[in-house]
Amino acid sequence: MPINLQMPALSPTMEEGTLAKWLVKEGDEVSSGDLLAEIETDKATMEFEAVDEGTIAKIIIAEGTDNVKVGEVIAIMAEEDEDVADAANAKTASASPEKAPEPQQEAVSAPEATASPVGENKPTAPTQTAAPSGAQRIKVSPLARRLAEHKGVDLANIAGSGPGGRIIKADIDAAEGGSAPIKSAAAAPVAVTAAAAAPAPTANDFDIPHTSEKLSGMRKTIARRLTEAKQTIPHIYLTVDIELDKLLKLRSELNATLEPRGIKLSVNDLLIKALAVSLMQVPKCNVSIDGDQLKTFARADISVAVSIPGGLITPIITSADTKSLSAISTEMKDLADRAKDGKLKMHEYQGGTASISNMGMFGIKNFDAVINPPQAMIMAIGAGQKRPHVIDDSLQIATVMSATGSFDHRAIDGADGAQLMQVFKELVENPLGMLA
Structure with a gap:
C-alpha cells in the first residue's frame, strides 16, 4: 500500500521547517538510505533520507515551501510492485477529506x-457583510x-x-x-x-x-532567541586586557612541530582550550539555570560561533578541557567546514556549557556578546593589537587583546565571573599552564 513520507523532526524543538529542495522527482525509484530532500531547520539545512524502498508516486509539498509542520505528508511513495498511478490517486483521494475543512x-x-x-460607518455594512468570498477570508494556520x-x-x-x-x-x-x-x-x-x-x-x-x-528559518530563530536572551537574562559584562606575545610564540613553535602532520593551530584554538580549562578551574561559571535548579557541569563543552551564509551557528568542541590542541584544531576545522555546508548533525550544535565568539579577525577591538541560552556565559574575543603596555613597571609595546565575558547574573555572581576572567587571562598570558 502507499507509504506517506512525512516532514521529519530533525531536532527536539523543531515544529516546522522549509522544504528547501527535492532531490528526487515523481517516478524516481529510491532505496533505503537514498537522499530525498533538503530540509531547512532553524539551525541548518539537513538531508532527509529514505527508509523504505519504492517509487516516488506524488510530491505533495513543492520545494521552497515554508512552515511545513512536522508530520505533514510531503510526498507519497509506492511500494515495490505497486502501481504508481494507483498510489498517487489513493493519496489524492485520502487527502481530500483532510483538507476540506481548511477553508471553513x-x-x-x-x-x-x-x-x-468607527460605528457611524453604517452605510458600508451591507457591502461588507456579504457572504464571505475568497478575498474576504482570513488565511491562518x-x-x-x-x-x-x-x-x-x-x-x-x-x-x-x-x-x-x-x-x-x-x-x-x-x-x-x-x-x-x-x-x-x-x-x-x-x-x-x-x-x-x-x-x-x-x-x-x-x-x-x-x-x-x-527571512530564512535560521534568521527568524536567531532574531527570536537573541531577543528572548536580552529580555529575560540579566547580563553582566567583565572585560580584561590580555598580553598575547607568549601565546603567539608558543603557537608558532607548536605549528612548526605539527607541520609534518598537516595541522596548523589558530589563535582561536588556543583560546578555546584556555576557556575550557578556566571553566574547570572556576566551576561556578560552568553552570546553567534550569527552572528553579542550577546545573553545574562536570566537563567543558565549548560552543564556537561560526558565521555561515544566512546566519550564525555554534558547533561544539566537547570535553575541550581534556583534548589536545591538535585535536581541537582538527575537530574545529571539520565542524566549521560542515557548518558552512549545512551538514552538521544535531548533537554537534545543540548543547554546550559555554560559548566563545571571536571577531578579532575583523579588527574589532572589543564587544559585548549576547548569551546563548540555556548557557550562562559567553566569551567575546577582540583583535590582538600592538599597544603601549606596562610590563615590569616600564612602558613597552606588546600585543594586547581585550576579552569580555558576558555572564547570566541569575546564575553567576560578579565575583565568580571576575575570577573566571582572571584565570583566563593568566592561562593566555602563560599558555604552558593550559597544557600541563
Missing part, C-alpha cells in the same frame, strides 16, 4: 469580518489561530507573512510584541473616515530604492 477554519463569520472601528485565541490577538488586523499572505505563528508572536505588520486601510473591512488622522510616515512610505529578501 480560515473563514471568518460575517459579523466578525465586518466589525468596524491552525496553530496561529489557536495562539491568537489564547493571546487575544485580532486576526483581522494582521497581514500574514506566510505563503499567499497566510498568518503563521511568527505573525502572532510579532503582534503580541507590537511589531507585526498591520493590514492597510484598503484591505480593511471598513474604510476609515476622512476625518481620521493619517499615521506618521515611516521609511517604508517613501520610494527609497531597496531590495527585499524573505
Whole structure:
C-alpha cells in the first residue's frame, strides 16, 4: 500500500521547517538510505533520507515551501510492485477529506469580518457583510489561530507573512510584541473616515530604492532567541586586557612541530582550550539555570560561533578541557567546514556549557556578546593589537587583546565571573599552564 513520507523532526524543538529542495522527482525509484530532500531547520539545512524502498508516486509539498509542520505528508511513495498511478490517486483521494475543512477554519463569520472601528460607518455594512468570498477570508494556520485565541490577538488586523499572505505563528508572536505588520486601510473591512488622522510616515512610505529578501528559518530563530536572551537574562559584562606575545610564540613553535602532520593551530584554538580549562578551574561559571535548579557541569563543552551564509551557528568542541590542541584544531576545522555546508548533525550544535565568539579577525577591538541560552556565559574575543603596555613597571609595546565575558547574573555572581576572567587571562598570558 502507499507509504506517506512525512516532514521529519530533525531536532527536539523543531515544529516546522522549509522544504528547501527535492532531490528526487515523481517516478524516481529510491532505496533505503537514498537522499530525498533538503530540509531547512532553524539551525541548518539537513538531508532527509529514505527508509523504505519504492517509487516516488506524488510530491505533495513543492520545494521552497515554508512552515511545513512536522508530520505533514510531503510526498507519497509506492511500494515495490505497486502501481504508481494507483498510489498517487489513493493519496489524492485520502487527502481530500483532510483538507476540506481548511477553508471553513480560515473563514471568518460575517459579523466578525465586518466589525468596524468607527460605528457611524453604517452605510458600508451591507457591502461588507456579504457572504464571505475568497478575498474576504482570513488565511491562518491552525496553530496561529489557536495562539491568537489564547493571546487575544485580532486576526483581522494582521497581514500574514506566510505563503499567499497566510498568518503563521511568527505573525502572532510579532503582534503580541507590537511589531507585526498591520493590514492597510484598503484591505480593511471598513474604510476609515476622512476625518481620521493619517499615521506618521515611516521609511517604508517613501520610494527609497531597496531590495527585499524573505527571512530564512535560521534568521527568524536567531532574531527570536537573541531577543528572548536580552529580555529575560540579566547580563553582566567583565572585560580584561590580555598580553598575547607568549601565546603567539608558543603557537608558532607548536605549528612548526605539527607541520609534518598537516595541522596548523589558530589563535582561536588556543583560546578555546584556555576557556575550557578556566571553566574547570572556576566551576561556578560552568553552570546553567534550569527552572528553579542550577546545573553545574562536570566537563567543558565549548560552543564556537561560526558565521555561515544566512546566519550564525555554534558547533561544539566537547570535553575541550581534556583534548589536545591538535585535536581541537582538527575537530574545529571539520565542524566549521560542515557548518558552512549545512551538514552538521544535531548533537554537534545543540548543547554546550559555554560559548566563545571571536571577531578579532575583523579588527574589532572589543564587544559585548549576547548569551546563548540555556548557557550562562559567553566569551567575546577582540583583535590582538600592538599597544603601549606596562610590563615590569616600564612602558613597552606588546600585543594586547581585550576579552569580555558576558555572564547570566541569575546564575553567576560578579565575583565568580571576575575570577573566571582572571584565570583566563593568566592561562593566555602563560599558555604552558593550559597544557600541563
